Amino acid sequence: MLVELAVGDAYGAGFEYADPAFVATHNTVRGYVQHPTHAGIGPGAYTDDTQMTIAVAEHLISAEPWTGERLADRFVTAFRRDRREGYAGGFYRLLSEVQDGAELLARIDPSSDKSGAAMRAGPVGLLPTVADVLHHSAVQARVTHDTPAGIEAAQAAALAVHYCHYELGPLAQLGPWIDRQVQSVGGRGGWSQPWRGKVGAQGWMSVRAAITAMTKSTSLSDILRSCVAFTGDVDTVATVALGAASRSPLVVQDLPNVLRRGLENGPYGRGYLWNLDARLLSCTSPLADPAGPSVVGLWGDDSLFQGATEADRVAFVADGTGWFEHANAFATEVERFNWEQLPAGRIRIAFTRYLYLESGKSPEAKEHWHSERLLTARVGRGTDAIDGEATVLTLEAASERPRRFALVRADVTAAADPAGPID
Numbered sequence: 020m021l022v023e024l025a026v027g028d029a030y031g032a033g034f035e036y037a038d039p040a041f042v043a044t045h046n047t048v049r050g051y052v053q054h055p056t057h058a059g060i061g062p063g064a065y066t067d068d069t070q071m072t073i074a075v076a077e078h079l080i081s082a083e084p085w086t087g088e089r090l091a092d093r094f095v096t097a098f099r100r101d102r103r104e105g106y107a108g109g110f111y112r113l114l115s116e117v118q119d120g121a122e123l124l125a126r127i128d129p130s131s132d133k134s135g136a137a138m139r140a141g142p143v144g145l146l147p148t149v150a151d152v153l154h155h156s157a158v159q160a161r162v163t164h165d166t167p168a169g170i171e172a173a174q175a176a177a178l179a180v181h182y183c184h185y186e187l188g189p190l191a192q193l194g195p196w197i198d199r200q201v202q203s204v205g206g207r208g209g210w211s212q213p214w215r216g217k218v219g220a221q222g223w224m225s226v227r228a229a230i231t232a233m234t235k236s237t238s239l240s241d242i243l244r245s246c247v248a249f250t251g252d253v254d255t256v257a258t259v260a261l262g263a264a265s266r267s268p269l270v271v272q273d274l275p276n277v278l279r280r281g282l283e284n285g286p287y288g289r290g291y292l293w294n295l296d297a298r299l300l301s302c303t304s305p306l307a308d309p310a311g312p313s314v315v316g317l318w319g320d321d322s323l324f325q326g327a328t329e330a331d332r333v334a335f336v337a338d339g340t341g342w343f344e345h346a347n348a349f350a351t352e353v354e355r356f357n358w359e360q361l362p363a364g365r366i367r368i369a370f371t372r373y374l375y376l377e378s379g380k381s382p383e384a385k386e387h388w389h390s391e392r393l394l395t396a397r398v399g400r401g402t403d404a405i406d407g408e409a410t411v412l413t414l415e416a417a418s419e420r421p422r423r424f425a426l427v428r429a430d431v432t433a434a435a436d437p438a439g440p441i442d
């Protein structure tokens with residue numbers, strides 16, 4: 020979703036508050052356009068919307084406490100390492116002057132109801148429950164937009180992502196569904212009313228326009244065109260709509276390559292966003308659980324990394340056995356284990372055998388030198404190396420980088436063990 024929302028932001032930035040005649044002529048979705056007056060933002064460059072979304076995504080991935088001060092730190096860090104235009108003038112100056120989140124919080128007047136809290140809320144929508152989404156989007160909103168309208172707009176934007184990612188219904192029902200969620204916590208609603216005409220600076224305007232565009236079209240490029248056709252604050256409309264719609268299996272994912280490839284690709288550009296997106300989807304996936312998504316199946320990482328010359332696989336067989344498999348051009352290593360599901364997504368693995376298979380040599384088998392490992396497993400929707408849909412298993416172990424695998428098939432049996440009958 021991060022690449023797509025950045026494409027929406029960068030494409031929309033060429034049209035932000037531009038003359039309607041300019042928009043009508045150039046809004047073809049066939050390439051980025053240079054904004055007629057904002058010389059500081061070149062074609063394909065994203066703006067504050069994406070930069071602040073990156074900060075929110077990084078904080079979710081970090082699993083650090085979800086507090087205003089920590090989030091404010093992230094906003095300051097993201098800005099200082101990669102200054103860019105697009106921020107409102109006063110906020111830009113403030114970000115330039117403060118050293119950290121505490122100073123930002125001490126000096127900011129957070130009484131705005133503009134779109135700044137909604138435009139960056141998307142990643143929060145990936146969290147597994149509506150309660151989590153409402154809470155996390157409100158906390159991040161209060162840093163800069165501590166008003167009922169500013170907070171509710173952020174919640175609505177995050178809920179749109181949640182509805183799409185968890186496949187909760189047809190897009191025509193998105194607005195009424197958001198109304199029910201926000202009203203359950205005292206919000207005003209009104210998110211199903213269609214937006215018409217130029218989009219102003221208030222957060223609720225951008226979010227309502229984004230929901231309207233998502234309800235009208237069934238392809239991502241059509242949604243992008245509709246967002247920009249409103250005129251006004253359209254980089255934010257497109258950021259909110261594309262972040263959500265990119266997570267919907269009901270929306271044809273047809274963003275032209277000229278927009279995907281033309282997105283800026285500096286240190287925090289396309290490649291960075293792609294990797295951050297994969298980590299974000301992993302860390303927000305539901306914990307595997309006897310009652311929830313299951314780890315049973317054969318999983319491999321080769322489809323997640325383009326041009327990989329090595330492949331790791333893991334199999335969790337329903338009978339309580341399984342194996343890790345590491346293959347390169349010369350040899351395959353297999354670590355067999357017995358596994359047991361524990362509460363809270365944890366899996367206890369007890370290794371049994373280590374097997375080494377080299378082509379042209381007789382296989383080696385020995386006792387495994389490790390006895391046990393405790394892993395945390397998450398299973399959720401993600402994307403593979405060519406942006407295809409994949410079911411992704413994320414395994415985390417203490418003090419190691421999380422490892423990701425895509426589902427190869429769910430009905431794995433011991434017969435798929437590459438070491439076969441060797442014991």
Ligand SMILES: [Mg+2]
Binds near residue numbers: 068
């Ligand atoms: Mg912007």
